[in-house]
Amino acid sequence: MRRTFGDTLGWSETGTGLLLGTAAGWGEEQYLAPSGLPGWTRKHLVAHVAANADALGNLVHWAATGEKTPMYASPQQRDADIEAGSRKPAAELAAWLTSSAERLAAGIAGLDDDQWNAEVVTAQGRTVPATEIPWLRSREVCVHAVDLASGVAFADLPAGFLTALADDIVAKRGGAAGPAAVLVATDTGDRWELPGEGEPAAVEGPLADVAAYLAGRPHSLSGRALPALPAWL
Structure with missing residues (x-):
């Protein structure tokens, strides 16, 4: 944690x-x-x-x-x-x-x-x-x-909070059915694996965008077959 x-x-x-x-x-x-x-x-x-x-x-x-x-x-x-x-x-x-x-x-x-x-x-x-x-x-x-x-914007939130939020969401989303993904925050080096179905989609970008994506909010990420996620909270 x-x-x-x-x-x-x-x-x-x-x-x-x-x-x-x-x-x-x-x-x-x-x-x-x-x-x-x-x-x-x-x-x-x-x-x-x-x-x-x-x-x-x-x-x-x-x-x-x-x-x-x-x-x-x-x-x-x-x-x-x-x-x-x-x-x-x-x-x-x-x-x-x-x-x-x-x-x-x-x-x-x-x-x-x-x-x-x-x-x-x-x-x-x-x-x-x-x-x-x-x-x-x-x-x-x-x-x-x-x-x-x-x-x-998510970029206005504390970086530590964004990392903890991503940890929290991945831990909970990992138990739900959905597509798999590997997410990397390019500005911090943090990495998360989101278990799911199929070959994992590679998702890279700033921490703020990774957290926004995981939370089901608008973001600027792009990646192969980037799966859509429902809103969190």
Whole structure:
């Protein structure tokens, strides 16, 4: 694993600042514009990020108190929260985005060493130590800052985060059916093998483009029979 707990705390703060700064001052017109995710406006995306902060706050509460507090009551509740958030006025949605991020940051700052080692369960049903919470948040704020489609690119994200993101995606995508690929970041020398069907496609390019490709986002890579990947997150 090429990331530390300290790394993820820093990336969570960096990504949160980048996302909040990008959306700062938006009115209805900007919020109603399409995001980088098909079928979602920026309102949908911001509602998702705000709801995610509240959901991860539930895991912080679980770690702090020992009281079992799932991220979401159900997948249906998660979807309903996003849809309801997408109908909020711009000012109300912006306030939720900011206040939810502040509540999560305060909760994280309040955990002690024993609480950080407490086990919690993610929305996907994985049992993990609470130290994974900042990583889960890092992925959301960093990747979705790009998905706001307002000028932030994968190249603007920390290189260490991009490497850790690629590691994470390959580990999870490797268990799914799909075409095989070998990916090389030409600027860092990092290499990933994506298991799959058929002769592996050779994919080379800058780290930012490799991470964007793995995340199913727009990129500038080219290669033999470059397989398309669905959106990650």
